[in-house]
Amino acid sequence: MQPAISAQDLFVERGGRQVLRGVSTSIPAGSVTGLLGPSGSGKTTFIRCVVGTQKIKSGTVTVLGESAGTKQLRRRVAYVTQDAAIYPDLSVKSNVGYFAALYGRGRAEAAAAIELVGMADHANHLAANLSGGQKTRTSLACALVSEPDVLVLDEPTVGLDPVIREELWNQFRDLAAAAGKTLLVSSHVMDEADRCDRLLLLRDGTFIADDTPADLRASTGTDNLEAAFLHLIRELDKVA
Numbered sequence: 001m002q003p004a005i006s007a008q009d010l011f012v013e014r015g016g017r018q019v020l021r022g023v024s025t026s027i028p029a030g031s032v033t034g035l036l037g038p039s040g041s042g043k044t045t046f047i048r049c050v051v052g053t054q055k056i057k058s059g060t061v062t063v064l065g066e067s068a069g070t071k072q073l074r075r076r077v078a079y080v081t082q083d084a085a086i087y088p089d090l091s092v093k094s095n096v097g098y099f100a101a102l103y104g105r106g107r108a109e110a111a112a113a114i115e116l117v118g119m120a121d122h123a124n125h126l127a128a129n130l131s132g133g134q135k136t137r138t139s140l141a142c143a144l145v146s147e148p149d150v151l152v153l154d155e156p157t158v159g160l161d162p163v164i165r166e167e168l169w170n171q172f173r174d175l176a177a178a179a180g181k182t183l184l185v186s187s188h189v190m191d192e193a194d195r196c197d198r199l200l201l202l203r204d205g206t207f208i209a210d211d212t213p214a215d216l217r218a219s220t221g222t223d224n225l226e227a228a229f230l231h232l233i234r235e236l237d238k239v240a
């Protein structure tokens with residue numbers, strides 16, 4: 001089966017520094033892949049390559065069989081950035097309705113997206129008055145209204161309390177399992193890693209692991225993923 005996202009030997013420079021150093025991966029459709037790594041390791045840069053907003057030095061990125069960023073992918077790939085990109089002076093319904101109109105969708109699709117993220121009870125609330133988690137979910141609804149096949153989320157749970165994080169991760173899982181969508185979710189919180197089908201661990205612009213959580217634990221002989229990550233770093237430091 002064709003991967004939903006594929007990167008081959010990808011190199012990116014930013015501000016004269018090499019930020020991605022020859023990364024390759026293949027992300028299966030209908031899965032949740034976690035992109036994890038410390039601050040500055042290149043997560044947002046990789047995400048920008050997938051959504052087609054990053055200048056690439058060399059290598060290729062393919063999404064749903066097309067070159068990343070091409071016009072055909074605009075409606076099929078949704079990007080939720082770190083800051084909730086919603087209008088504070090509009091209600092949840094108007095925010096999602098606005099994005100629905102942009103994508104040629106109607107009220108029914110907007111209502112379905114709001115329902116999907118569990119915001120139906122807050123549909124008439126002003127975005128400015130929402131909590132952090134509710135803002136993130138509204139952003140997610142704005143992204144979902146175009147009915148994308150691929151959803152790319154940059155640190156969607158940052159700053160949220162554990163209960164809301166749990167709810168959001170359940171929604172991510174449902175979107176992959178029930179709706180067949182492919183999710184690429186970045187995080188620097190290792191305790192979120194176990195919720196993913198696959199993990200990409202980034203360090204200094206290189207993938208040091210591309211595996212399932214279970215296989216990663218087994219191959220490193222550890223029982224938690226934070227320890228697995230540290231184990232990999234120590235092994236690499238020994239070689240260097």
Ligand SMILES: Nc1ncnc2c1ncn2[C@@H]1O[C@H](COP(=O)(O)OP(=O)(O)OP(=O)(O)O)[C@@H](O)[C@H]1O
Binds near residue numbers: 014019041045
């Ligand atoms: N506009 C820019 N110009 C020059 N260098 C940049 C720019 N944006 C990011 N970088 C550098 O690229 C590297 C990777 O940044 P990136 O934002 O991809 O990391 P990240 O893993 O997403 O970090 P965080 O978790 O803090 O968001 C960092 O060293 C950063 O300083």
